[in-house]
Amino acid sequence: MSLDAPREAIRVAEIFGPTIQGEGPVIGRPTVFVRTGGCDYRCSWCDSLHAVESRFRSEWAAMTPGSILERIAELSGGVPLMVTLSGGNPAIQPFGPLITAGRAAGYGFSLETQGSVAQDWFADLETLVLSPKPPSSGMQTDWDKLADCVAAAGPVTQTALKFVVFDRADFDFARQAAARHPDLPVYLQPGNHTPPPPEDDRAPVDIDGLNDRLDWLVEQVTEARWFAARVLPQLHVLLWGNKRGV
Amino acid sequence: MSLDAPREAIRVAEIFGPTIQGEGPVIGRPTVFVRTGGCDYRCSWCDSLHAVESRFRSEWAAMTPGSILERIAELSGGVPLMVTLSGGNPAIQPFGPLITAGRAAGYGFSLETQGSVAQDWFADLETLVLSPKPPSSGMQTDWDKLADCVAAAGPVTQTALKFVVFDRADFDFARQAAARHPDLPVYLQPGNHTPPPPEDDRAPVDIDGLNDRLDWLVEQVTEARWFAARVLPQLHVLLWGNKRGV
Numbered sequence: 001m002s003l004d005a006p007r008e009a010i011r012v013a014e015i016f017g018p019t020i021q022g023e024g025p026v027i028g029r030p031t032v033f034v035r036t037g038g039c040d041y042r043c044s045w046c047d048s049l050h051a052v053e054s055r056f057r058s059e060w061a062a063m064t065p066g067s068i069l070e071r072i073a074e075l076s077g078g079v080p081l082m083v084t085l086s087g088g089n090p091a092i093q094p095f096g097p098l099i100t101a102g103r104a105a106g107y108g109f110s111l112e113t114q115g116s117v118a119q120d121w122f123a124d125l126e127t128l129v130l131s132p133k134p135p136s137s138g139m140q141t142d143w144d145k146l147a148d149c150v151a152a153a154g155p156v157t158q159t160a161l162k163f164v165v166f167d168r169a170d171f172d173f174a175r176q177a178a179a180r181h182p183d184l185p186v187y188l189q190p191g192n193h194t195p196p197p198p199e200d201d202r203a204p205v206d207i208d209g210l211n212d213r214l215d216w217l218v219e220q221v222t223e224a225r226w227f228a229a230r231v232l233p234q235l236h237v238l239l240w241g242n243k244r245g246v
Numbered sequence: 247m248s249l250d251a252p253r254e255a256i257r258v259a260e261i262f263g264p265t266i267q268g269e270g271p272v273i274g275r276p277t278v279f280v281r282t283g284g285c286d287y288r289c290s291w292c293d294s295l296h297a298v299e300s301r302f303r304s305e306w307a308a309m310t311p312g313s314i315l316e317r318i319a320e321l322s323g324g325v326p327l328m329v330t331l332s333g334g335n336p337a338i339q340p341f342g343p344l345i346t347a348g349r350a351a352g353y354g355f356s357l358e359t360q361g362s363v364a365q366d367w368f369a370d371l372e373t374l375v376l377s378p379k380p381p382s383s384g385m386q387t388d389w390d391k392l393a394d395c396v397a398a399a400g401p402v403t404q405t406a407l408k409f410v411v412f413d414r415a416d417f418d419f420a421r422q423a424a425a426r427h428p429d430l431p432v433y434l435q436p437g438n439h440t441p442p443p444p445e446d447d448r449a450p451v452d453i454d455g456l457n458d459r460l461d462w463l464v465e466q467v468t469e470a471r472w473f474a475a476r477v478l479p480q481l482h483v484l485l486w487g488n489k490r491g492v
Contacts, residue, residue, distance in 0.1 A: 028476035227327035230274035
């Protein structure tokens with residue numbers, strides 16, 4: 001089977017980098033992002049609607065694994081690095097062949113998903129970040145599906161839970177979800193209450209408000225003595241606001 | 247030997263928390279800080295002079311391991327967490343008995359030091375962060391001593407290198423130092439060019455300038471294709487400025 005067979009086409013909203021990963025367990029690590037188009041969720045506060053809503057579908061390119069790898073290598077100067085698969089929900093894309101070919105060339109892969117769709121190629125990832133969406137999102141978590149994702153990743157992939165937290169109900173949700181998977185490391189992240197409208201990535205973010213929310217989240221964690229959780233901001237938002245491609 | 251024998255006294259500048267670790271490999275993790283007084287270095291841009299300069303010695307308490315553990319437990323509500331040993335240079339203090347007793351009670355320990363003094367109790371740490379000081383500090387690194395620290399930590403302690411970077415010479419220093427220890431993870435951190443004078447922890451920090459420096463550092467790393475390095479800010483400075491005790 002050729003890498004460039006059309007049935008393996010991946011819907012790509014954007015490829016950019018190298019930059020640093022701004023959040024979660026691999027925060028600070030240089031990476032190239034492959035953001036896919038299409039999502040089975042519609043979170044109320046989604047910060048990537050340009051990669052979610054069907055009305056932007058015409059802006060997503062159907063790319064073969066070969067052409068995606070070529071673009072990554074161009075951006076990284078051919079030096080292998082960690083590739084972050086993001087979306088949208090990248091778990092609905094046929095990433096298996098891309099990951100196999102990329103790993104053979106020395107690249108590693110990190111995937112960020114809500115955990116609604118499990119794939120056998122999760123076991124070939126370096127890092128799997130499962131981000132079940134809390135009540136403020138308006139979405140419902142299917143806990144069996146989340147467990148399927150953890151099982152699919154297996155013992156080699158570094159799997160972590162990441163929760164966006166806007167309020168106390170979200171915080172309680174995170175604690176309950178984390179209790180279902182006590183072996184997984186947990187990352188808490190204050191939600192961006194000023195997400196960009198999909199048409200305007202120059203829309204301002206409320207940095208002071210975000211810092212207040214991070215401060216509040218640190219307080220919640222320390223008051224609850226939830227010392228196994230890690231609290232991190234979205235560095236890229238603090239640095240570059242809502243701007244895309246950085 | 248009693249834990250409270252005077253010869254085991256540790257010079258403590260401050261104990262505070264729980265808060266989150268603001269930098270390095272355990273960024274975001276809830277922790278209590280034990281900051282010791284006294285240092286064999288005098289870095290030009292030191293941000294903790296109140297725990298370094300001898301004129302503040304009268305403000306440092308000579309504490310026994312038992313009384314330090316008691317204070318930590320009081321702060322953490324008796325729930326074990328990661329304790330961060332910082333300074334000054336905490337490696338010049340007799341921390342062995344404290345770490346042994348703390349581990350028996352479920353606490354873990356992370357130490358931050360320039361790597362000028364090796365101790366056999368490094369092997370009992372959870373994390374050892376070695377932060378050789380770059381040219382801008384005005385200090386000279388003894389590479390044999392640094393290697394002694396790595397060896398003392400052994401295979402179980404998670405050892406990492408962290409470099410404060412102010413300029414291109416510091417960046418080049420970090421690359422060369424990292425090349426001496428290719429197995430250790432590397433963290434780069436922009437220097438705070440507005441460190442607090444020791445008398446005034448309300449002195450303002452230049453957040454925009456710090457963000458520009460982080461941005462610049464990301465550029466250096468990506469242009470050099472140094473994809474093994476991680477780039478992280480000092481979260482606590484972004485959140486709380488120069489304020490102590492947070």
